[in-house]
Amino acid sequence: MFSRMTAPFRALGLSPVSVAPEYQRRGVGAALIKAGLALAKEQGWDVVFVLGDPAYYERFGFRAELAQGFISPFAGPHLLALFLKELPRTTNVQIDYAPAFAAL
């Protein structure tokens, strides 16, 4: 699922990603993520954030260093970003997941 984030640019949060156990490790997760990112780019979104394991998400281009400098309760080594467009470098900018995530 991709949901709109609150940020001073057009940002999406990728979460959750889930494949039924009996269908895992067959490329389903990668196919879903790649198709979602392609659609997000086509629709003009600027950035996609994900909170997850870099070992998995780096293969799609997500990087922890690209998420540094953003203010989030999830800031740290597992908050990753993928820029779909060139954006001016910003620091100390607040990014927030949709309220339903904060309520968890």
Ligand SMILES: CC(C)(COP(=O)(O)OP(=O)(O)OC[C@H]1O[C@@H](n2cnc3c(N)ncnc32)[C@H](O)[C@@H]1OP(=O)(O)O)[C@@H](O)C(=O)NCCC(=O)NCCS
């Ligand atoms: C993560 C998940 C969506 C991947 O889906 P998938 O269809 O199995 O993924 P793919 O077949 O495209 O890719 C499999 C690769 O991902 C790796 N992988 C899967 N989960 C991983 C994880 N948590 N950390 C690192 N690597 C992971 C596998 O080791 C495998 O690597 P390989 O290609 O080098 O063998 C699936 O394992 C899942 O639903 N997990 C439970 C929910 C979850 O943890 N979601 C992520 C956080 S929201």
